[in-house]
Amino acid sequence: MGQRGGHRLGRGLGTLALAALAAVGCSSSPPPAAPPPTDPAGPVIAFADAQLAATADSLAPPAYPVRTNPDGTWLTEGPDDWTAGFLPAALWRVFERTRDPVWRDRAERWQSPLTPETSHDDTDLGFKMFMTFAVDHQLTGDEAAKQTALAAADTLAARFDPTVGMIRVWDDRDDTTQYQVNVDAMMNLELLWWAAQNGRPQYADIARRHADRTITDLVRPDGSTTMFGGYDQNTGALQRLYTEQGARDDSTWARGQAWAVYGFATAYRYTRDPRYLDTARRTADWFVTHLPPDRVPYWDFSVPQAPPEPRDTSAAAITASALLELSQLDPGRAGDVDAARGMLASLSSPAYLARDTPFRSILLHGTQNLPDGQQDSGIMFGDYYFVEALNRWERQVGPATQIAG
Numbered sequence: 001m002g003q004r005g006g007h008r009l010g011r012g013l014g015t016l017a018l019a020a021l022a023a024v025g026c027s028s029s030p031p032p033a034a035p036p037p038t039d040p041a042g043p044v045i046a047f048a049d050a051q052l053a054a055t056a057d058s059l060a061p062p063a064y065p066v067r068t069n070p071d072g073t074w075l076t077e078g079p080d081d082w083t084a085g086f087l088p089a090a091l092w093r094v095f096e097r098t099r100d101p102v103w104r105d106r107a108e109r110w111q112s113p114l115t116p117e118t119s120h121d122d123t124d125l126g127f128k129m130f131m132t133f134a135v136d137h138q139l140t141g142d143e144a145a146k147q148t149a150l151a152a153a154d155t156l157a158a159r160f161d162p163t164v165g166m167i168r169v170w171d172d173r174d175d176t177t178q179y180q181v182n183v184d185a186m187m188n189l190e191l192l193w194w195a196a197q198n199g200r201p202q203y204a205d206i207a208r209r210h211a212d213r214t215i216t217d218l219v220r221p222d223g224s225t226t227m228f229g230g231y232d233q234n235t236g237a238l239q240r241l242y243t244e245q246g247a248r249d250d251s252t253w254a255r256g257q258a259w260a261v262y263g264f265a266t267a268y269r270y271t272r273d274p275r276y277l278d279t280a281r282r283t284a285d286w287f288v289t290h291l292p293p294d295r296v297p298y299w300d301f302s303v304p305q306a307p308p309e310p311r312d313t314s315a316a317a318i319t320a321s322a323l324l325e326l327s328q329l330d331p332g333r334a335g336d337v338d339a340a341r342g343m344l345a346s347l348s349s350p351a352y353l354a355r356d357t358p359f360r361s362i363l364l365h366g367t368q369n370l371p372d373g374q375q376d377s378g379i380m381f382g383d384y385y386f387v388e389a390l391n392r393w394e395r396q397v398g399p400a401t402q403i404a405g
């Protein structure tokens with residue numbers, strides 16, 4: 001993209017986002033000077049649908065869109081990439097909202113080549129196989145999709161080690177010299193909790209043990225998170241805390257924090273265990289109170305909170321969607337809807353929306369992995385969570401136009 005996050009903020013934040021900032025009580029932002037915006041989120045949903053349709057119909061599996069190239073086209077990977085499920089997952093969310101069979105056809109066309117991934121020994125199977133096949137089953141009742149998701153749950157559960165009490169990520173299952181677990185892996189647990197309700201009751205305990213140790217080791221007392229724990233597989237002892245995608249071992253990587261909020265909200269939805277609700281609240285509060293004035297985080301909360309550090313719009317989209325879920329799970333909790341509104345309004349503004357740009361993504365300014373040079377691009381999973389959050393808004397709060405405040 002050649003430009004770093006937030007470069008368009010000065011001219012980009014219109015009344016839509018400013019109204020939202022006022023709504024979340026951001027003291028550093030000016031009060032809205034104008035009446036309610038004329039650019040509500042209704043057209044944003046139409047834009048998102050159009051971008052997804054163009055992506056789905058101009059590319060073909062097995063070239064799955066991951067993030068945008070500098071010219072705005074999609075960089076693609078094969079079905080084995082952990083992100084491969086996000087396009088079909090987003091297509092299912094449009095089908096969920098519209099019930100238009102055209103979207104079901106698109107989703108199935110992109111989902112079908114992922115079927116062999118059931119045996120891919122990779123913990124990010126939760127992302128790839130729950131949000132596709134399990135959601136397909138939830139939306140359509142398709143029995144074959146259910147069986148595919150259950151087979152993926154079997155593969156994921158096989159990576160659980162009872163001595164560590166967690167599911168290992170990334171590394172070779174047979175490597176006993178290291179055992180790595182990241183906070184991201186909370187996102188894989190929904191596959192297990194769902195499987196537990198669909199014929200694999202034994203997986204609930206695996207998910208619970210993993211979540212419990214994530215709280216103990218990766219969630220700090222103040223509600224921030226560390227990305228990785230490294231364990232001794234022979235004793236189960238925690239050896240070190242570190243990062244792979246954040247700025248420092250002791251920093252708070254923005255998307256890791258977002259995964260924690262979303263992961264523990266989901267854990268509470270399935271279990272109603274108050275510890276998970278408490279952890280979702282603490283991590284959400286930490287995220288929201290550390291946001292910059294325009295409500296879209298920089299890629300890591302511990303770097304200077306100013307350009308040229310890039311933003312990560314995906315972290316905002318993930319957290320906005322999770323906050324909407326939390327607002328339903330914990331209706332007594334004030335502020336979640338307003339906090340989600342603030343993030344969604346900012347993401348819907350010209351500063352972050354790809355409208356009127358050559359970018360094929362819905363959102364701009366995501367950072368997939370800065371230490372690997374993947375920064376400031378559209379990201380398919382950021383788009384997915386934005387679409388999911390807009391759906392949740394419409395289902396729970398009202399017309400998306402209300403995002404404007």
Ligand code: GLY
Pocket residue numbers: 184245255368
């Ligand atoms: N491993 C998921 C992520 O990069 O956020």
